[in-house]
Amino acid sequence: MFKFYVNFTFANGQPQALRCFLSEDFLENKLKCMYLYQCFKEAGDDRMCQAIETVFCKREINFSKIKLSLTDIDYIATFLVHSSIRQWEIVKFSYCHIQDDGLDILHSALQGGTVRIGELVLAYDGLTDLSSKHISDIILTCGVVDVSVGGDDKGVGETKGFYSTIIADPKSKLEKLSLGRNKVTSKSAITIFQLMKEGKSKIDMLYINNNEITDEAVETIAAALQEDKTLRVLKLEQNRIPGEDAERIVKALEHNNTLQKLDLSAYPKDIQQKIMSQKETINKKRKCRGCQVELEINFLNF
Known part of the structure; x- marks a missing residue:
């Protein structure tokens, strides 16, 4: 010392x-x-x-790829709460293995409501659904705008009410939601996109790739994209959505003037050609409606 x-x-x-x-x-x-x-x-x-x-x-705390003990997290929590810095641009704990016990320490410290966080990263930390309530509390209390959770295939966020809270609560300031590799099911996807359809979402970037979304959620996704006026970027690749259902999702964008980028799985060439043909039609219709926002579609395979 x-x-x-x-x-x-x-x-x-x-x-x-x-x-x-x-x-x-x-x-x-x-x-x-x-x-x-x-x-x-x-x-x-x-x-x-x-x-x-x-x-x-620079108002950044970044401990990516440093395995943190519970004692480490306690020191970090003390600093967050007691330092004179009230607004943090980034608080990043990716690959830190903080687990549910570590998040419990952060949650307890941040409940005073005086700390603000722009971007919060809790990816690849061994978190489980037991941390869902703590994560939603932190998002609301700290006014988080950009959050990334998951990465461990543990299913953080499957708790009832989690998505309704972080998306639709009047106190939520969330604009970017990253849920890659998080075992998001069709049931959760339906909840997310139903909130979007009802106009309760401020989300403009939704990363929901590498999950367990199936054709069961396609009707709700398509209906939401017809109504939504907020979402600009949607990553849907590496789910369990068949090619013909991906076509239905893209077709729904004929009524959407907002989405700029859509990432899908690398489907067979014939399906990709149909989707790209739909994209050309969508962009022509957008121009006819006086919209300058063109749709970009990428086919990704990992």
Whole structure:
């Protein structure tokens, strides 16, 4: 601990963190900064706490690919709640293996409602559906605009009411929702797209690829896309949607002037040709209606 303490210099009586030790290239040292922050906070040394806060001047916390212990998460939570920085652009915990217990610590700390988060990433963290309620609480409490969850094929978000809360609650500010590799079922997809059809969604980017959506959800998806005036990007590839049903989804876009990009699975060539023909028709109709937004369709295979 002393090693880090003496690596602070003072200018005009104010502590300054040495950049060579606490630069953005050393994410693990940023974690050590948070250890120090808690020590100085408990000691009542506000000047040293302020110096540590300058390391995060870009208002980003990114611990991607660093396996975090529950103790690490506790230090991070303390920093989030007690630092003078109230608005964070990015809080990223991808591949951190925080699991449900770690998210419980973050959730408890953030319930005061004074911290705002623009982008929250909780992907590939070993989370399960037990964390769904905590995630929805954080999204509402912190005013999250962009959230990414899942990546573990564990099915986060299958809890009843999860999507209705994060999408339709008046307090929700969510605009981008990433649910790739999250075992999203047709039932959940129907809930999401029904909310869109009813005009309750502010989502303009929906990544729902690599899930378990089948033809059961196609009718609701198509109906929603006819009515929705918000969604700009939709990733649907690598689900269980047959080619003929993908055609139905694209055809529904003849009544849509908003969607700009649609990613689908790499279907056989004959189906792809039919879909691309539909796309040309859609873009012609959009131009006739005075709309300058053209539809782009990609066929992706992983």
